[in-house]
Amino acid sequence: MTTQNRQFLLAARPQGMVKESDFTYHEAPVPTPGPGQVLIRTTYISLDPSMRGQMENRADYVAPLALGDVMRAGGTGEIVTSNHPDHPVGTLVQGTFGMQDYVVSDGHNPPFRAFDAKIHPQQALGVLGGTGMTAYFGLLDLAEPQPGQVVVISGAAGATGSVAGQIAKLKGCTVFGLAGSDDKCRWLTGELGFDGAINYKTQDVGNELDRLCPDGINIYFDNVGGEILDLCLARIADNARVVICGGISRYNQSGEIPGPKNYFNLVFRRARMEGFIVLDYAPRFPEAIQDMLGWIEQGKLKQSTTVIEGFENLPKALIQLFEGANTGKLMVKV
Amino acid sequence: MTTQNRQFLLAARPQGMVKESDFTYHEAPVPTPGPGQVLIRTTYISLDPSMRGQMENRADYVAPLALGDVMRAGGTGEIVTSNHPDHPVGTLVQGTFGMQDYVVSDGHNPPFRAFDAKIHPQQALGVLGGTGMTAYFGLLDLAEPQPGQVVVISGAAGATGSVAGQIAKLKGCTVFGLAGSDDKCRWLTGELGFDGAINYKTQDVGNELDRLCPDGINIYFDNVGGEILDLCLARIADNARVVICGGISRYNQSGEIPGPKNYFNLVFRRARMEGFIVLDYAPRFPEAIQDMLGWIEQGKLKQSTTVIEGFENLPKALIQLFEGANTGKLMVKV
Incomplete structure (x- = not known):
């Protein structure tokens, strides 16, 4: 395991189109989970249009982002260290892990949910995300x-x-x-x-x-x-x-x-x-996921994913999202 | 009974604020009801914001108005001649009678509904209209x-x-x-x-x-x-x-x-x-009127009416509506 936790921090409130210079690349030490906590290594990071508003704190349904904060982003990951009996090492999880390699969580902050290994992380982040x-x-x-x-x-x-x-x-x-x-x-x-x-x-x-x-x-x-x-x-x-x-x-x-x-x-x-x-619909996500999985199995629901390789491409990927470069779900493979 | 039917005809599609010159005053003979028809003499004519859009045929939920047509307007009236057994002389009615003294109807064209003599025409046209x-x-x-x-x-x-x-x-x-x-x-x-x-x-x-x-x-x-x-x-x-x-x-x-x-x-x-x-709610008007009458009787629902006297003031009254001269329901007493 690397000892560096690569991150993109919010460097500036964007003016007009988001720019690469609105982010700062940063390397922090990999955090150490405390009692009751787990360490998650991110595998895919999602790019979503709503991230643009969050860079300016336009939306009040999520906590504000300060300049210098790790940029907020959805992602999938795997638990690589665990001090929590309910969340063993190897569990696949999705949540708002941010633009970084590693994040520590007690299960609530940030919240995550486990997904079955038969579900591809690209699905967990897309059609089931x-x-x-x-x-x-x-x-x-x-x-x-x-x-x-x-x-x-x-x-x-x-x-x-x-x-x-x-x-x-x-x-x-x-x-x-x-x-x-x-x-x-x-x-x-x-x-x-x-x-x-x-x-x-x-x-x-x-x-x-x-x-x-x-x-x-x-x-x-x-x-x-x-x-x-x-x-x-x-x-x-x-x-x-x-x-x-x-x-x-x-x-x-x-x-x-x-x-x-x-x-x-x-x-x-x-x-x-x-x-x-x-x-607001989080309590009803399980029923939706069940429907969606059924439709996927029946071949009635397909997902296209545009995967960009490389953590370093995260800011560029977000810009590409707004340029319409993607078909279907856009994500970066870490 | 006078032999003249005073009317205001739509003379022009208004540009910007409606003007008196968008209407033409006209005197037609009082129409004669045919078999199955009644003659209604209007008593009050309503001024409503939606009339502005109708002058330009902006709204498609009513029939278009041609230049030269009698201007459409809601009103109250009284049946003064009747060739229809269900609608005796003296019946108080409300409907879309237009800016005119008299209108002939078979009950359907234009539609009208009778109201009880205990209801003031100002209420019939306002809070119950x-x-x-x-x-x-x-x-x-x-x-x-x-x-x-x-x-x-x-x-x-x-x-x-x-x-x-x-x-x-x-x-x-x-x-x-x-x-x-x-x-x-x-x-x-x-x-x-x-x-x-x-x-x-x-x-x-x-x-x-x-x-x-x-x-x-x-x-x-x-x-x-x-x-x-x-x-x-x-x-x-x-x-x-x-x-x-x-x-x-x-x-x-x-x-x-x-x-x-x-x-x-x-x-x-x-x-x-x-x-x-x-x-769209016309089938449910009776239930609403019943509620409204109850509230009026209990003193919980009041109507203010701004009444302008004189048929000749109809165009001016419509302009005053848009100038905000009225408190509550604006109407012209014919």
Whole structure:
């Protein structure tokens, strides 16, 4: 075991697009677990859009990050030293371990949960992790999809969108996805079974939505915000549900960001727009994971993972996330 | 009976603020009811914010208005000639009779409903009419108020807001209203029992909301849109409901109107924003009217009415509505 604990610390509150210089590489000694504690060695570290807001403490549902703190990040790991009888060495775990090789935990701080060795860490972090849970509860609890309804998903080739779309298909919906490349669009329709896809970078999104959804959109699952949210709000059907899952187009903007000018269509269409925080659903994660595992076994739910090798690439990987370089879940293999 | 049917016709699609010249005064012969029809003489004509959008056919939940059509408006009337056994002469009725002295109906086109002589036409058109129904269903069905929750209402001295606020008080909520004059604010707190009121024209709305609602807003009932919607979105509590009832600050604006830049707080606060059209609730109006009549009898629900005398003042009255000249329900006595 190495004696160094590689870390990326938050060095600056980003202005506009996150930059590598917003992080500082640091080597700390590997921490020693005290009584009742375990030492976890991270294996994969997750890159998620919400990390951008956390760098600025925009979100108050997690503790604030100070400059100099280890950057917060989800990850998988393995218990390599244990002073806790319930958590033996060799246990595979996932949790918010941060951008570092090693973390000490008593099971509560940071919290972790064990996962079975038959589950690949990439699944634990993706379809069965935060983004999968987000897709599951955002779609099923907030949007309440019914068979035959038209579902539009932005950021559809991302970790959350791609899972939300597949669940909507499982529920009998007609599903269209927006993504940023022809390759991603082909993956959505070819591999994941979406009924159609729109390349928002090259196609006229409004025209395509009109063509694909002539009777309007029953459910819009929004991961991006901005102009695409407005284009979808203009095309919602009566009693539509607009789930605000994310707003990645906003995260790297500075100053005042415009709101959805078509929000008033919620009145004409008797529709609702709703936000949520997946952490609120933590007590129900086990039921979701059971459903998801069943769908995976039946071949009805697939995960794509973009794995970047090398701890040192973490800041770059986060930037690539915002550039849309990934298909499906983006993570760094430590 | 006069032989002239005074009318105001839609003369122009308004640009910006509605103007008197957007209407043409016209005198038509009093129509003659055919078999199965009745002739209704209007007694009060309602002025409502939604009329502005109808002048431009912005709303698709009612039939479009062509230039030269009699301007659409709600009203009360009395059946003065009847060729229909179910609708005898002398029946008091309310419906969408338009800006005119007389209208012919078969009971369906335009639809009308009779009301008891013990109900004043001002009540039939107000607290028991469209604006009262809007307050009732918007607040109770969409916002689901619970005792002890904090409710903020904009346009609170208007016909809908003043009723919504009183119903929220009946349900045990703490209620704050925004209005455009000190007189209106005094009426809200003094007469209607609101817990506080903010004069948005002279006070710092954000500071006042912070002071009155230190733990956030559980329900925001929005009649105005614009900056006030944003200030309230910034202050919603967890699981808040934002009911989009109207957006009067938008109705007389031309060109692109900004959306609520703070909409993303729906995510951080796990909140929802929802619109509705009161006409969808028509089958349930009787239950609402029964509740409202009970509350009126118990002295728990009061209506203020601003009555302008004289048919010829209809266009001016509509302009005054948008200038905020009214307290409570605004109508013209024909």
